[in-house]
Amino acid sequence: MTADPLLTLRDVSVRLGGRKGFLQRTILPVQAVKQVSLDLHSGEILSLVGESGCGKTTLGRTILGLQRESEGEILLEGRRVSGLAPEAARRARSIVQYSHQDAGAALDPWWSIGRTLEEGLKIHGVRNASERHDRVAAMLQAVGLDPTSARRYPHEFSGGQLRRLALARVLLLKPRVLILDEPTSGLDMSVQATVLNLLLELRERFSLTYLFISHDLSVVERLSDRVAIMYLGRIVELGTAKTVFGQPTHPYTRTLLAAAPRLTGRRASGPSLVRGDPPNPRLILPGCSFFDRCPIAEPACRQSTPKLQPVAGDHDVACHRAEMAGEEGQTASIGAKRRA
Numbered sequence: 394m395t396a397d398p399l400l401t402l403r404d405v406s407v408r409l410g411g412r413k414g415f416l417q418r419t420i421l422p423v424q425a426v427k428q429v430s431l432d433l434h435s436g437e438i439l440s441l442v443g444e445s446g447c448g449k450t451t452l453g454r455t456i457l458g459l460q461r462e463s464e465g466e467i468l469l470e471g472r473r474v475s476g477l478a479p480e481a482a483r484r485a486r487s488i489v490q491y492s493h494q495d496a497g498a499a500l501d502p503w504w505s506i507g508r509t510l511e512e513g514l515k516i517h518g519v520r521n522a523s524e525r526h527d528r529v530a531a532m533l534q535a536v537g538l539d540p541t542s543a544r545r546y547p548h549e550f551s552g553g554q555l556r557r558l559a560l561a562r563v564l565l566l567k568p569r570v571l572i573l574d575e576p577t578s579g580l581d582m583s584v585q586a587t588v589l590n591l592l593l594e595l596r597e598r599f600s601l602t603y604l605f606i607s608h609d610l611s612v613v614e615r616l617s618d619r620v621a622i623m624y625l626g627r628i629v630e631l632g633t634a635k636t637v638f639g640q641p642t643h644p645y646t647r648t649l650l651a652a653a654p655r656l657t658g659r660r661a662s663g664p665s666l667v668r669g670d671p672p673n674p675r676l677i678l679p680g681c682s683f684f685d686r687c688p689i690a691e692p693a694c695r696q697s698t699p700k701l702q703p704v705a706g707d708h709d710v711a712c713h714r715a716e717m718a719g720e721e722g723q724t725a726s727i728g729a730k731r732r733a
């Protein structure tokens with residue numbers, strides 16, 4: 394890894410919504426992302442993992458500038474992009490592209506693939522039609538599709554092929570960082586494997602860096618250099634894939650891994666279900682946000698929010714009881730702890 398990260402997030406928080414509703418009732422905003430600090434280094438694959446609604450997509454959209462951070466700052470190649478004027482921010486952010494959770498949504502159903510892909514190049518200033526045509530044909534080949542696919546329409550492609558097309562669309566814009574939002578969701582296992590292999594190939598070929606958003610822990614384990622576990626807008630554990638999967642420490646990580654099928658056939662020990670539902674993201678309670686679901690919580694966990702802190706080398710955990718979480722997490726049973 395290089396010393397200078399390609400992307401840096403410093404204490405980034407994002408608030409969404411919040412307004413006067415029907416009959417002047419106040420609708421509270423959602424604290425979708427809370428004080429997230431992360432570095433993404435050139436060439437690495439950093440995975441962002443967490444249950445539905447924890448803020449993964451919001452964080453991706455914020456990095457891209459589609460959503461404004463309410464606090465904190467974002468740096469690309471060491472340069473602050475938060476607060477830049479719109480045109481300067483657009484230029485600075487052009488090294489980052491986003492591959493949408495819904496691959497089909499990125500393609501216009503009424504336009505041929507060639508027209509959609511060429512349009513992206515046109516918007517980015519490629520004026521020469523034959524250059525656009527040649528670049529689209531070469532990119533279709535790079536993602537494993539026949540260049541004649543350019544004449545076809547989105548409904549003529551399978552789910553796996555749509556993923557390839559969505560990748561071609563963003564790669565034409567020559568990003569250095571790709572935010573891949575659930576790139577294999579909804580695909581069957583064999584197609585998933587070919588898409589993942591393609592992602593690894595493309596990373597080599599185009600010297601890409603990935604922020605990989607996924608629910609699928611076996612995919613994350615296979616692909617990632619580092620893993621960030623997110624719970625209710627916060628990063629609660631961060632480390633190399635080997636450490637997070639080998640020595641999961643935060644009680645939430647332990648529960649997630651205990652429930653998931655693993656590449657190695659091993660499962661982490663610990664309660665295999667996260668009990669209950671996550672708290673309402675519109676209500677901010679004091680202390681640790683995992684409190685109500687944590688098998689080893691103690692009253693003190695309500696007093697202050699645990700910060701992400703090193704527990705060893707490159708391994709950070711946000712838990713007041715991180716030292717005992719490993720040990721106690723193995724034996725704590727769901728509901729065994731009574732809390733104040």
Ligand SMILES: Nc1ncnc2c1ncn2[C@@H]1O[C@H](COP(=O)(O)OP(=O)(O)OP(=O)(O)O)[C@@H](O)[C@H]1O
Pocket residue numbers: 409410411423425443444445446447448449450451452674
């Ligand atoms: N436009 C919006 N206005 C208000 N709240 C929103 C908006 N978009 C998302 N949210 C809320 O923000 C939180 C984070 O949503 P987000 O889509 O980032 O989660 P996610 O981790 O990507 O979930 P999933 O795994 O289901 O894709 C959720 O509570 C969601 O309901």
Ligand code: SF4
Pocket residue numbers: 643644645681682683684687688689690691694699711712713714715
């Ligand atoms: S701080 Fe307390 S409630 Fe939160 S995860 Fe750690 S032990 Fe559980």
Ligand SMILES: [Mg+2]
Pocket residue numbers: 449450451494574
């Ligand atoms: Mg999402």
